[in-house]
Structure formats: C-alpha cells, structure tokens
Amino acid sequence: MTGTQETPSFRLAYVPGATPAKWVRIWNERLPGVPLTLLQVPSTEASDVLRAGDADAGLVRLPVDRAFFSAIPLYTEATVVVVPKDHLITAAEEVTLADLADEVVFHPLDDVFDWDRPPGEPAFERPATTEDAVELVAANVGLLIVPQSLARLHHRKDLTYRPVVDAPRSSVALSWPEEATTDLVEDFIGIVRGRTVNSTRGRAAAKPETEPQRKQEPGKARQKPAAGARSTSGKPTGGKSAGRTARGRTASNSGRPAKRGKPRRKS
Known part of the structure; x- marks a missing residue:
C-alpha cells in the first residue's frame, strides 16, 4: 500500500503597496524545496483571508485584532x-x-x-x-x-x-493567526527579522551535551606523575618517595659517598 505525502508549501498574503519580493527571494534561497505562493488581497479583506486559513501569514496594514493575530511591525510609510x-x-x-x-x-x-x-x-x-x-x-x-x-x-x-507632514501614517506588519504559528511561519519570521540561516528561529536552542567523564578501566592504575615533577603550587609531586629521591641526589649526586682528598703534609 503506497501513500502520498503532501508537499509542504507556504502561502503569503500581501496588501497593495506591500513589497514582499526581497523576502521571497531569501525564502527561495534557503528553502528551495518549499514553494512560496503569493496572494494579493485588498487591505479590507486581509484579516478575513488569514482567519479563514487561506494564507499562512500576511503583509498587512496595522491595526489588526491582537486578540486573534500576532503581528511584527516592519516599517511605517510616509x-x-x-x-x-x-x-x-x-x-x-x-x-x-x-x-x-x-x-x-x-x-x-x-x-x-x-x-x-x-x-x-x-x-x-x-x-x-x-x-x-x-x-x-x-x-x-x-x-x-x-x-x-x-x-x-x-x-x-x-x-x-x-x-503631508502632519497626516496619520500607515504601518505594514507581518501578521498571522497566533494559534497557527507553524515552523514555516517561524522560518518566514526569521527572514523578515534578518536572522541568519543558522539561527534557532526564536525557539529555545537545545543545550549542548557535555562530554561524559571517562571511567577508569578496571585493572589499570591511575598514572603517577614523574618523580621530581612539580604541581601548580610549586611543590614536588609524587609523595614521600619522590622527596627522598630528590634529597638523595642532591647530597651525593649518585647515591655513593663522596671521596675525601689527601691531607696536606705539615712543613
């Protein structure tokens, strides 16, 4: 039995005057396997299109119903x-x-x-x-x-x-139904916000796993430092035996008694 898997796609509505071309180009570069479909809608119908699920997100003019929609303001026009x-x-x-x-x-x-x-x-x-x-x-x-x-x-x-210097201004925003914040919506949010391709897209990044401590293999003793080596505190390492060895070599240089010279003859 063979099943068909629906190809993912992203539908972006936009109102007259909004210019999605730059973001669409970046989308096609980053997600070439996910087609982006543009849907131009009148400003007065943008909210209805998003509510009906006919688009995943939209470039709309503010204000929007914040009880239903999330919105990221992008720019304000003269x-x-x-x-x-x-x-x-x-x-x-x-x-x-x-x-x-x-x-x-x-x-x-x-x-x-x-x-x-x-x-x-x-x-x-x-x-x-x-x-x-x-x-x-x-x-x-x-x-x-x-x-x-x-x-x-x-x-x-x-x-x-x-x-007109004292007239109201219109702001364009990216908006989508808050309960329909899909991974593809997050991808587009990252693009309009200028995130890099390696960004976590606003979701919490997984904490890197720490390298597990190496366990000592059975039958193998921990390697001792070389005799005479010094620790970070400047003291010799290796315990008492290392200290005795160091003192012995200092006194005799070889562990044997030092030779005495002949006494001088009195004149």
Whole structure:
C-alpha cells in the first residue's frame, strides 16, 4: 500500500503597496524545496483571508485584532497627497492638512487611514477603491491622501504627489493567526527579522551535551606523575618517595659517598 505525502508549501498574503519580493527571494534561497505562493488581497479583506486559513501569514496594514493575530511591525510609510501635475500644491515641497482644507479630498471605501474626520471638503461620493479615486484625481475633480507606496503603485504621468507632514501614517506588519504559528511561519519570521540561516528561529536552542567523564578501566592504575615533577603550587609531586629521591641526589649526586682528598703534609 503506497501513500502520498503532501508537499509542504507556504502561502503569503500581501496588501497593495506591500513589497514582499526581497523576502521571497531569501525564502527561495534557503528553502528551495518549499514553494512560496503569493496572494494579493485588498487591505479590507486581509484579516478575513488569514482567519479563514487561506494564507499562512500576511503583509498587512496595522491595526489588526491582537486578540486573534500576532503581528511584527516592519516599517511605517510616509503619507502623501496625490494631485494633478499642474496643481498649485506642486509649488511646495511638502504640505499640511490645513493646506488641504478647501480642497475636495476623496475618501475611498478601502482607505487605510482611520480618520476621526477626513481632511478637506467631502467628495460627492466615496470611490469604491483607491484605484478608482486615482482616476478621479486624474480627472481633476479632487485630491487623494494615501501612503507613499500606493501613490507609486498607481503612478500616472499626469499625476504627482507631495508629503503631508502632519497626516496619520500607515504601518505594514507581518501578521498571522497566533494559534497557527507553524515552523514555516517561524522560518518566514526569521527572514523578515534578518536572522541568519543558522539561527534557532526564536525557539529555545537545545543545550549542548557535555562530554561524559571517562571511567577508569578496571585493572589499570591511575598514572603517577614523574618523580621530581612539580604541581601548580610549586611543590614536588609524587609523595614521600619522590622527596627522598630528590634529597638523595642532591647530597651525593649518585647515591655513593663522596671521596675525601689527601691531607696536606705539615712543613
């Protein structure tokens, strides 16, 4: 009877603007036998995809439900306002929210910012997506505030952007269901945290086994140190016999009595 063993794989969801390419490249180098599948999902659906188990982990935008998900913040993006290239705002290198107070600012349904009150004048309707809002900006009917990565993602030749220095910022994090922290998830955590290939991946490393003490073989006596040898304290080793031998050699040099010379004749 032959059975089939499922090939392990890792599924990584990511939201628009997130760039997993560098980490995917490192994964393929370190785990060539484990395919990594990328799944792009809208920001508003990322949590549902992870909850349903359709992805093992995801590059998502904070905040997330910390009662269910673990999350490792990776970076925080600058916030920009997308405008037509001939807009007056392009005369400045950066702007504030107060500078946008009289402008129509679109607030799409997939907006990543949790505004208490959206800046600017409200638009006639909320676009369904950020991409739809960019099209409206290109039609010169309003402006759009987004993380810089989304401005780059939806770049158009007739549009540009400027930093908004006092706007909220969006942070990207690696997130996964806390109860589904598998070995492959740990592997990917190690990659995004810059751990080396020999790292323990955050799990407790096994303590190295100490070399067992050698037992004295039966019938063999412990070897005695050479006579006259000295210990670390500077005293001769080898017990009393070694001490007698040392004194005997000092007195006679060979263990025999020393020869006496002839007495001198008195004159």
